[in-house]
Amino acid sequence: MKIATYNVNSINARIENLSLWLAQSRPDIVLLQEIKTEFNGFPFFELQALGYNAAVLGQKSYNGVAILSRHKIKVVHEGLPGFADDNARYLEADINVCGEEYRVASLYLPNGNPPYNAPDDSSKFDYKLRWMEAFYEHAQSLLALRRPVILGGDYNVILTPDDVYDAEPFKNNALYRTEVRQRFRAVEYLGYYDAYRKTHPEKTGYTFWDYSGAALQNDEGMRIDYFLLSPDAMDKMKHVAVDASPRRGVKPSDHTALVAEFDDA
Numbered sequence: 001m002k003i004a005t006y007n008v009n010s011i012n013a014r015i016e017n018l019s020l021w022l023a024q025s026r027p028d029i030v031l032l033q034e035i036k037t038e039f040n041g042f043p044f045f046e047l048q049a050l051g052y053n054a055a056v057l058g059q060k061s062y063n064g065v066a067i068l069s070r071h072k073i074k075v076v077h078e079g080l081p082g083f084a085d086d087n088a089r090y091l092e093a094d095i096n097v098c099g100e101e102y103r104v105a106s107l108y109l110p111n112g113n114p115p116y117n118a119p120d121d122s123s124k125f126d127y128k129l130r131w132m133e134a135f136y137e138h139a140q141s142l143l144a145l146r147r148p149v150i151l152g153g154d155y156n157v158i159l160t161p162d163d164v165y166d167a168e169p170f171k172n173n174a175l176y177r178t179e180v181r182q183r184f185r186a187v188e189y190l191g192y193y194d195a196y197r198k199t200h201p202e203k204t205g206y207t208f209w210d211y212s213g214a215a216l217q218n219d220e221g222m223r224i225d226y227f228l229l230s231p232d233a234m235d236k237m238k239h240v241a242v243d244a245s246p247r248r249g250v251k252p253s254d255h256t257a258l259v260a261e262f263d264d265a
Contacts (some may be wrong), residue, residue, distance in 0.1 A: 005152035031106035083134035112174030
């Protein structure tokens with residue numbers, strides 16, 4: 001079973017890029033973030049033509065998450081349980097692949113930085129911390145399923161200095177602040193595994209490069225997209241890697257795909 005997480009940064013703007021990548025990579029499941037469209041604007045037809053069902057939690061112009069699958073999708077939660085939120089940031093489903101029942105979630109964790117015109121406004125950062133606390137509680141409850149749980153998405157967290165090209169400019173950024181990294185680590189301490197870092201302890205694994213300057217060409221990126229795996233999922237994982245081809249493709253997102261493969265046996 002192959003699963004990918006990919007912040008597509010507007011699915012309708014990137015449908016050519018996404019379609020080419022899906023046709024080439026053929027993942028079983030894709031967790032999408034920042035689709036930036038409501039349900040009625042989602043490109044169901046184009047994705048069905050490629051063999052994918054879709055579950056969508058959309059929002060006009062902002063946020064939005066979706067799950068694509070070559071198999072039947074049974075939606076379990078639309079929105080993060082226990083957290084009242086007007087923003088579309090969390091979608092959870094059960095998907096059976098070759099007789100194995102996976103619980104998967106596509107999540108788009110809040111950025112948390114203040115508006116440019118109000119640098120002292122802490123409301124977005126407070127919102128991020130509250131979202132992460134609710135996520136911790138729900139992630140803990142999912143471990144009781146005792147089956148593979150895959151929580152994939154754009155976490156908007158730079159976990160260590162090794163996860164960004166230069167940590168110094170980010171020391172006061174909401175992606176790197178101590179409170180954020182502590183809350184991410186707390187989920188790991190529950191028993192979840194950061195799949196990429198567990199497998200590749202010394203590689204950068206960047207999944208985001210800014211559009212400005214020559215960030216991609218100079219590999220000035222950051223690792224902010226993750227798979228967090230329950231122990232049952234980690235036991236089945238065979239391989240995980242960053243696929244940078246979508247970022248180098250036609251009209252790309254500023255993110256790229258993180259892809260993991262699991263043993264069906």
